[in-house]
Amino acid sequence: xxxxxxxxxxxxxxxxxxxxxxxxxxxxxxxxxxxxxxxxxxxxxxxxxxxxxxxxxxxxxxxxxxxxxxxxxxxxxxxxxxxxxxxxxxxxxxxxxxxxxxxxxxxxxxxxxxxxxxxxxxxxxxxxxxxxxxxxxxxxxxxxxxxxxxxxxxxxxxxxxxxxxxxxxxxxxxxxxxxxxxxxxxxxxxxxxxxxxxxxxxxxxxxxxxxxxxxx
Amino acid sequence: xxxxxxxxxxxxxxxxxxxxxxxxxxxxxxxxxxxxxxxxxxxxxxxxxxxxxxxxxxxxxxxxxxxxxxxxxxxxxxxxxxxxxxxxxxxxxxxxxxxxxxxxxxxxxxxxxxxxxxxxxxxxxxxxxxxxxxxxxxxxxxxxxxxxxxxxxxxxxxxxxxxxxxxxxxxxxxxxxxxxxxxxxxxxxxxxxxxxxxxxxxxxxxxxxxxxxxxxxxxxxxxxxxxxxxxxxxxxxxxxxxxxxxxxxxxxxxxxx
Numbered sequence: 001x002x003x004x005x006x007x008x009x010x011x012x013x014x015x016x017x018x019x020x021x022x023x024x025x026x027x028x029x030x031x032x033x034x035x036x037x038x039x040x041x042x043x044x045x046x047x048x049x050x051x052x053x054x055x056x057x058x059x060x061x062x063x064x065x066x067x068x069x070x071x072x073x074x075x076x077x078x079x080x081x082x083x084x085x086x087x088x089x090x091x092x093x094x095x096x097x098x099x100x101x102x103x104x105x106x107x108x109x110x111x112x113x114x115x116x117x118x119x120x121x122x123x124x125x126x127x128x129x130x131x132x133x134x135x136x137x138x139x140x141x142x143x144x145x146x147x148x149x150x151x152x153x154x155x156x157x158x159x160x161x162x163x164x165x166x167x168x169x170x171x172x173x174x175x176x177x178x179x180x181x182x183x184x185x186x187x188x189x190x191x192x193x194x195x196x197x198x199x200x201x202x203x204x205x206x207x208x209x210x211x212x213x214x215x216x
Numbered sequence: 217x218x219x220x221x222x223x224x225x226x227x228x229x230x231x232x233x234x235x236x237x238x239x240x241x242x243x244x245x246x247x248x249x250x251x252x253x254x255x256x257x258x259x260x261x262x263x264x265x266x267x268x269x270x271x272x273x274x275x276x277x278x279x280x281x282x283x284x285x286x287x288x289x290x291x292x293x294x295x296x297x298x299x300x301x302x303x304x305x306x307x308x309x310x311x312x313x314x315x316x317x318x319x320x321x322x323x324x325x326x327x328x329x330x331x332x333x334x335x336x337x338x339x340x341x342x343x344x345x346x347x348x349x350x351x352x353x354x355x356x357x358x359x360x361x362x363x364x365x366x367x368x369x370x371x372x373x374x375x376x377x378x379x380x381x382x383x384x385x386x387x388x389x390x391x392x393x394x395x396x397x398x399x400x401x402x403x404x405x406x407x408x409x410x411x412x413x414x415x416x417x418x419x420x421x422x423x424x425x426x427x428x429x430x431x432x433x434x435x436x437x438x439x440x441x442x443x444x445x446x447x448x449x450x451x452x453x454x455x456x457x458x459x460x461x462x463x464x465x466x467x468x469x470x471x472x473x
Contacts, residue, residue: 043299116281117318117377121332121384122308124301131335136322 003181004189007171014171015193021088021156021167022197026149028092033099033145038129040104051100058097063155066090067162087159095152102148106141107133139212146205150198157194168193229256232388232419233278238287240273240443247273248284249443255388260420262430262451265440266466271423272315274440275392278421279310292387308336311381311389315396317373319365319380325352326361329380337384344383351379355409371402375409382413389413391422427470431455439463 004011039051058066070090071083110133118128160169168190175186233255240248247270255261263271276282277289280296280303289296291310297303320328329348333339339347352358355375357368365373374394381389391410395403407429414420414433424430430437430451437454439447439462446460458464 111316111318113314113316113318114320117312117314117320117380119281119304120279120307120310120312120314121380122304122306122336123332124304125299127335131331132320132322136320139322 003175010171014168017167022153024088025091025152029095029099032096036100037103041107055097055100063094063158066094084164087164091159098148102144103141106137109140110136142209153197232257234290236288239285247443258417258419259435260414260433261436262434263423263438269440270443271440272392275390275423279307308384309387311386313377313391313394315393317377319373324362325376329383332384351382355379370398371405374406378409388419393423
């Protein structure tokens with residue numbers, strides 16, 4: 001356990017780096033995923049088509065392929081940014097496709113009469129969705145979206161492996177190759193750090209689910 | 217159908233809702249066949265008929281919850297616009313009460329009533345709340361204002377739904393079988409609210425099986441079968457001397473017990 005006491009700061013920094021990837025990933029993918037879901041249920045064919053095409057394309061492409069595509073392809077377009085930014089953006093783009101489908105399934109659980117009543121009192125499509133449909137859809141969406149977000153936190157390790165730098169996965173690489181520690185204990189420590197993130201996410205989700213169950 | 221027009225002319229009311237030659241199909245099913253109907257301002261029209269006759273569909277076309285294949289529907293002289301902001305504005309002027317209440321499940325009773333006025337009419341929260349409390353008082357559920365719809369009985373929910381529609385100060389109220397989903401002991405509390413509304417001069421189009429309501433509150437009864445309006449008459453005449461064979465048949469079936 002010497003590696004932990006000697007390099008605890010590296011672990012803490014790695015943890016916060018990974019946490020920031022996960023947090024930005026969660027915020028971004030929830031926003032983009034919700035927007036895509038709105039596109040898919042909107043009455044405008046162009047938006048519907050875009051949403052469906054996006055989900056089909058992105059959901060069926062491996063994350064690593066997307067990551068390398070971003071890392072090698074986008075700078076070719078003259079856009080330069082840090083690996084960290086590329087990594088987070090890719091993670092958002094990838095996860096949003098799954099968030100979109102989870103939210104869409106939640107929208108389908110809201111009875112059609114709710115939308116009719118909203119339209120009948122003169123709410124526009126956007127108002128009906130934002131004030132009546134989505135708030136009710138969110139209740140049934142918490143468990144599946146939670147799973148997607150937890151999967152995304154773990155995928156942030158893949159993003160790290162693609163070379164974001166100074167995240168938990170980079171810490172693992174440095175410990176085991178440059179500093180020569182045995183892989184298994186270091187890996188265990190990394191796993192525990194991820195567990196702290198995923199388990200607390202799970203606890204937050206349980207809380208959210210309980211809060212929403214009361215308000216009806 | 218000339219009955220509707222002659223009736224309106226005879227009572228001298230200003231036409232508020234007009235359907236002209238309206239047709240609609242659901243796939244192969246022809247649910248509305250060349251329907252003509254005029255409802256004058258302040259008039260209470262009850263639409264009855266066997267299930268599948270198109271009466272609910274007719275009701276729902278008036279605020280364009282159902283689109284039509286051909287024909288014209290005008291509200292207060294204006295043709296129904298296509299989907300969009302204009303249609304939303306028009307729907308705000310048409311109150312609708314559904315068979316299954318459709319109260320917003322995630323909002324309290326009071327918030328159900330204030331949502332439309334605040335979001336669609338741009339009223340202040342305080343103003344909307346004051347109006348909501350008056351309306352909830354009027355339909356007799358003022359003491360339930362802070363509860364959620366699921367905590368109310370069906371009859372209470374439907375009265376809240378009426379208050380929610382009235383909060384928009386609509387020009388016309390549509391009722392799509394408002395008592396069909398209610399337990400028998402709750403039907404009257406809803407009908408009482410509707411009768412007092414009718415007496416207050418509200419223009420109402422009511423799809424219902426409640427013949428008692430039709431007799432007490434309706435100015436006209438419209439009988440539909442197979443997507444057509446077969447008879448359009450004053451309640452007394454319709455119930456005592458129906459002209460059409462289908463009306464006679466329908467009445468004999470529902471009035472025998």
